[in-house]
Amino acid sequence: MNTNNAPPPVGSNQPPKMTARGVNVFYGAKQAIKNVSLDVRADEVTAFIGPSGCGKSTFLRCFNRMNDTVDSARVEGEIKLDETDIYAASMDVVQLRARVGMVFQKPNPFPKSIYENIAYGPRIHGLAANKTDMDGIVEGSLRRAGLWEEVKDRLGESGTAMSGGQQQRLCIARAIAVDPEVILMDEPCSALDPIATARIEELIDDLRGKYAIIIVTHNMQQAARVSQKTAFFHLGTMVEYGDTSTIFTNPSEGRTKDYITGRYG
Numbered sequence: 001m002n003t004n005n006a007p008p009p010v011g012s013n014q015p016p017k018m019t020a021r022g023v024n025v026f027y028g029a030k031q032a033i034k035n036v037s038l039d040v041r042a043d044e045v046t047a048f049i050g051p052s053g054c055g056k057s058t059f060l061r062c063f064n065r066m067n068d069t070v071d072s073a074r075v076e077g078e079i080k081l082d083e084t085d086i087y088a089a090s091m092d093v094v095q096l097r098a099r100v101g102m103v104f105q106k107p108n109p110f111p112k113s114i115y116e117n118i119a120y121g122p123r124i125h126g127l128a129a130n131k132t133d134m135d136g137i138v139e140g141s142l143r144r145a146g147l148w149e150e151v152k153d154r155l156g157e158s159g160t161a162m163s164g165g166q167q168q169r170l171c172i173a174r175a176i177a178v179d180p181e182v183i184l185m186d187e188p189c190s191a192l193d194p195i196a197t198a199r200i201e202e203l204i205d206d207l208r209g210k211y212a213i214i215i216v217t218h219n220m221q222q223a224a225r226v227s228q229k230t231a232f233f234h235l236g237t238m239v240e241y242g243d244t245s246t247i248f249t250n251p252s253e254g255r256t257k258d259y260i261t262g263r264y265g
């Protein structure tokens with residue numbers, strides 16, 4: 001019941017973009033994620049927080065099957081992108097990772113030109129019919145990542161010769177270039193200085209609503225600034241999930257409260 005006559009949040013009636021149900025992840029015999037279920041909304045930024053080793057990255061990597069690349073990892077449960085089970089045998093993992101892009105902790109541009117860093121994905125996915133199309137995708141992706149003005153006169157220079165913050169925005173532009181629906185960010189600012197971090201946070205805010213975004217962060221202020229929903233993890237379980245404002249001001253669980261007040265972690 002809506003008691004205060006406030007309109008419902010935008011998109012709240014839409015089905016979630018991704019759903020996780022009963023997810024368990026094991027590395028060999030060790031269980032890193034225990035029976036976690038979560039909905040990810042298309043128009044929101046969802047933050048995963050919790051102490052080191054609680055399973056944030058492991059759970060994040062379930063959403064585009066990056067755990068497939070770890071031999072000892074085994075994922076149980078169900079994860080859907082819209083109505084599609086991403087762990088189905090018929091799922092094309094290359095296509096999945098274009099639809100669910102990823103940005104890592106350490107910026108990892110290819111050792112190629114700025115232009116080629118962006119053009120690579122659209123080329124392998126056949127998204128550009130000709131050079132003009134590709135130029136448009138490269139410019140559009142760099143603009144969306146807030147990098148165009150800084151690099152438009154040096155597209156032929158190496159992506160690895162940029163500052164760390166620029167490299168991370170290049171990696172975000174590279175994810176955007178293949179027209180994803182979801183972007184996973186695994187501590188995207190942990191290798192950056194405060195100014196570069198602020199620019200990435202602004203960029204995340206600009207991208208909100210265009211892509212569903214999940215961000216793993218150690219930085220609680222960052223989670224509070226950039227996300228609308230927060231999930232708190234501890235020892236492989238999701239202890240609490242809710243509106244970020246509630247999690248940070250009035251959490252239901254004692255463990256969440258202890259973490260956000262700095263008692264451990």
Ligand SMILES: Nc1ncnc2c1ncn2[C@@H]1O[C@H](COP(=O)(O)OP(=O)(O)OP(=O)(O)O)[C@@H](O)[C@H]1O
Nearest residue numbers: 027032050051052053054055056057058059070072
């Ligand atoms: N490739 C791996 N092989 C074996 N165990 C792993 C592997 N990756 C992670 N783990 C273990 O799984 C658990 C969860 O790790 P994960 O990296 O997901 O946690 P996290 O919350 O993201 O930690 P951090 O904040 O330190 O990055 C930890 O106990 C970790 O040691």
